Amino acid sequence: MACHLFVAFGTIPSGVATRIAAVPDIYPSTTSPVGVRLPAWKIVAAFASGVHLTHTQLVAPSFSRVGNPFVRPVQRGALRALTDPNFCLLFDRPLRLELDEVLSALMTQDAGIDEEVAVALWVADKIDPVPEGDAFWVEYTSTTSADAGAWRQLDIQLETLPEGEYAITGMEHSSQSCIAARLVLPGLNVRPGVLGIAGTYIGTRAHRAFYEGRLGLYGTFKTSSLPKIETLISTGTDTDHIGYLRVVRVA
Secondary structure, three states: OOOEEEEEEEEEOOOOOEEOOEOOOOOOOEEOOOEEEOOOOEEEEEEEEEOOEEEEEEEOHHHHHOOOOEOOOOEEOEOOOOOOOOOEEOOOOOEEOOOOOEEEEEEEEOOOOOEEEEEEEEEEOOOOOOOOOOEEEEEEEEOOOEEOOOOEEEOOEEOOOOOOEEEEEEEEEEEOOEEEEEEEOOOOOOOOEEEOEEOOOOOOOOOHHHOOOOOOOOEEEEOOEOOEEEEEEOOOEEOOEEEEEEEEEOO
8 A cells, every 4th residue: 555644743842742733634533632543554754853853752552562762863953844854764664553553753842932843654554566667757736725734635737648547656745835745546545645845846855765766656546537635834825836746657
């Protein structure tokens, strides 16, 4: 299956390890602010950020047998992802979760005042390999209004493709205050996604994992039923979105 992207985002006090509230999610059920209740999946990657972030620790009942793991490295200095952001890659040894346990993130910052922090987690039961074939990038845009603090679905205008079926193997998304973006694909009950690029996309890039197929197959779509995009922004209202999908024609 494709990876599902969860994000927790909010304001926490300074100097106190605090469980951060999960952004309400459609699948599986969320139990915000405690965390997210998951199937027996694996955490394959994580990203934690904040201007004065010091620590991020993942907490789940099954982890307590050996010690709740820290996210390393983390991004300090900005809430939204920087170019080539610090990214916790766990593909070789993913963290296994027990069925129906609640996973949460315990975060600490040292700003001296309350401050926003964020954590993103990519979870899956397995990573499906990308298909063989020529891979190329296509552009999409959207002018759908997205408000801060929740996943907002965008209608997109995708570059015209020859009629057929396409597999998505990479993704990039940019808007003025974007934290993350994910795909809504027909027939797929998980939502694979990427870190957002805030502001201009020209000359800026997210982590290389999103470009090189490290997250495996995101999903497939037919030109008769195009994907939609969900985006999560941190502030204001974004109405100018631009992104790219790396695709392989499979039929």
